[in-house]
Amino acid sequence: MTIEQIANRLTELCRQGQYETAQKELYADNATSTEPEHAPGLQSVSGKNAIIEKGHQFQSMVEAVHSSTVSDPIIAGNYFSVAAVIDLTMKGMGRMTMTEVAVYKVADGKVVSEEFFY
DSSP: OOHHHHHHHHHHHHHTTOHHHHHHHHEEEEEEEEOOTTOSSOOOEESHHHHHHHHHHHHHHEEEEEEEEEOOOEEETTEEEEEEEEEEEETTTEEEEEEEEEEEEEETTEEEEEEEEO
16 A cells, blocks of 8 residues: 555544554554653553554543544655544543644555654
8 A cells, every 4th residue: 555545544544433443454563652751541552462452541541532533644755644633531530622643654555653742
């Protein structure tokens, strides 16, 4: 797949809330996921299975998702980024709006890294 195809497919799946499907379909087995130091309860991990498990961990912290939007991807070289806004209620923390920018690196037709900024 080209970077354009990967970026568009990832965006499509994220808009549908199908994050795990995106990871299983588009990520390299040795992909990395980097969180900011101040991430609440989430850590940076390596490996597709660890990324999927991190997604499960995040979902276990969510009480309800009220709405979410994901921008169209912006592509530059081997990288693309999307901005996301999620209105959600976190268990024990109440309702909040999370905004983030995610940057993805693609190599050999797969996502090899993701990094989140929020």
